[in-house]
Amino acid sequence: MPLLEVTELSKKFGGVHALTMVNLQVEKGEVHALIGPNGAGKTTLFNCISGFYRPERGSAVFKGRDITRTAPHKIPRLGIARTFQNLELFRNATVLDNIMLGRYMHKRASFFSEALFLSKAKNQEVEARRRVEEVIDFLDLQPYRDRVIAQLPFGTQKCVELARALALDPELILLDEPAAGLNSEETRDLCFWIEDIKEDLEITVLLVEHNMRVVNEVADRVTALDFGAVIAHGTPEEVQQHPDVIQAYLGEDDGAAASA
C-alpha cells in the first residue's frame, strides 16, 4: 500500500478545471517529484492534500486513512508537513521561535501544569528544545538561531521553513518549489539535504520543482501534470523523454504555441 494515494481527484474553480481525475501514488521512503508548466495544478494538488481546498470528487488517502475532508490543522497531526513556494513564516519572530512552533502539536501538558510550570511542562519544553537543536544542527542554522526572520536573506528563510517542517517529525513532507530563488550553492546544499531527509531521517518527500537538475538529482520517481491532468509518470529519464511532456514544455510542433 502506498503511503499517499490520490485517486481520481478533481477540483474546479468556477469554469476552470484545475485538477481533472488526478491519480498519484507516493511510496514510503521515496522522493517523488511533481513537474509541469506553470498553472498545471501542482500547487492546487498540494492544497488539496493539506486540507486547504476541498476537491469536488476523488480522494487522498494517507496511511490508509481518507484525508480529503480533514480540517487543515489536523493534517500535520497525521504526519504531513509542508513548505510553501512563497514562504509562510512568522516574520517578526526569531529563527528559534519559528522552529519551536513546529513542536507545538507535540506538547501535551495541560494549561494548568504550564501555568504552574510543573515538571511535566518543564520536561516537554526541554524535549522540544532538544529536538529543535537537532534540526538546527542538521540544516546548519546555528549562526541564525536568534535572528529575526525579516532580517535574513531569502535562501536562509527557505531553510528555516524547511527546518520548521522537519521539527513536526512528519512521515511525509511536501516541498513546494524548494529550489526557487536559491543560488547554485544553496541549490546544491538543498539536494544534499533532501537526500539526507530520505536516507537518515527516513521521511518520504513529495516535491514540486521546476529546476530539472534538482529533479534529476534527487527524485526516484516523477509525475508530470499539464492542464490539471497527469500526462506521464515514471523515472526522471522516462518522464523527460515522454512525448507529451516535451510537447507540454515546448508547445506544438508547428511552432504556433512555442512560447515555453
Place this chain on the structure above:
Amino acid sequence: MDTNYIRRRYLIAWISDAIKPRRDIVMFWQLFTSGMALGCVYALIALGFVLIYKATEVINFAQGEFMMVGAFVAFSLIHFAHVPFWITVVLTLLIMAAFGVLLDRLVMRFLVGEPAFSLVMFTIGLALFLRSVAGMIWSTDTFAFPSPVSGEAIQLGSVAIAPGDMLVVGATALLVLLLYLFFRFTNLGIALQATSQNQFAAYLMGINVEGMFSVVWALSAMVAAVAGILLAPTLFLHKDMGFIGLKAFPAAVLGGFGSIPGAIVGGLIIGISENLAGGFLLPWVKDIFAYLVLIAVLIVRPEGLFGIHEKKKV
C-alpha cells in the same frame, strides 16, 4: 486712569489665568494619579481592540459595549442575586468568555473573508444592538455600582489617592502581567501569537485557527468585563457607558494598532494628558484632548508609538 489700559490689564490677567499653567505641584500629581486610573480603563478597552484586531483583523467597535455588558452582568449578580463581590468577578469573567465564544461561533465565523467595511458596519451595529438590549433589560437609569474598596483616601505626601483609583491601577497592572505571562509562556498563548502573525503557517503547525479566534473573542470580552467592573464604581453604570470606547480607540491607534504594550501606554498617555489638560488649561479641552494628542503623535510617527513600520518592497 486710562480705561483702555485697565481693560488691557484685565484681559491679560484673564488670559494668563486661563492658559498659563499654574505651577501647582500638588494639583499636578493629583490630576496625574486620577488620570492614571482613567487611563487604565482606556488601556484595557484598547487592549480588547488590539487582541481581536491582531488575530482576526476585525476592528470591534462594540468593545466599549462589551465593557458595559460586563459591568451590568456583575451589577445584576451583586444586586439581584446577592453574590459576594469576588465570586461575582469570577462568574462575570466566565459569562463574558461564553458570550465571546458564542458571538464568534454563531456570527463572526460566517463573516470571515467579508470585506473590512462590512465587518466594521457589523460591529457598529452590534454596539447599537447591545446598547438597546441593555436598555430593555436594565432600563435607561443610571445605577450606583458598589465599590469593593472603601475608606479614606490614602495620603501620599500632600497628594490624596482614592482607594478606588488604587484598585483600578493595581488590578490593571496585575491583569497585564498575567496576560504577558500567558502570551509569552503558555502553549495556548504562543499559538494565539502564531495565529496573529500568519494564519497559513499556523494551520501548518497544527494550530486550530478557528478555535484561536474563539479564544481571542473570549479573552477580549473578559478584559472588557474587568474594565467595566473597575470603571463602574468610580464613574457610573449606564447603558451608554460604552461610549468611553471612543476614547479608547485613539489610545489603541496611538500605541500603534496591533501592539499590546502600545495599547497600555496609549491608554495611560490619553488618560493622564486629558486629565492634566482639563485641570491646567480649560475644562472643555478635556474631552477633545485625546484626539489632539493622537493627531500630534500621528503627524510625527504615522505608525503609532509601538507600531512596526513595514516598508513595502518594490
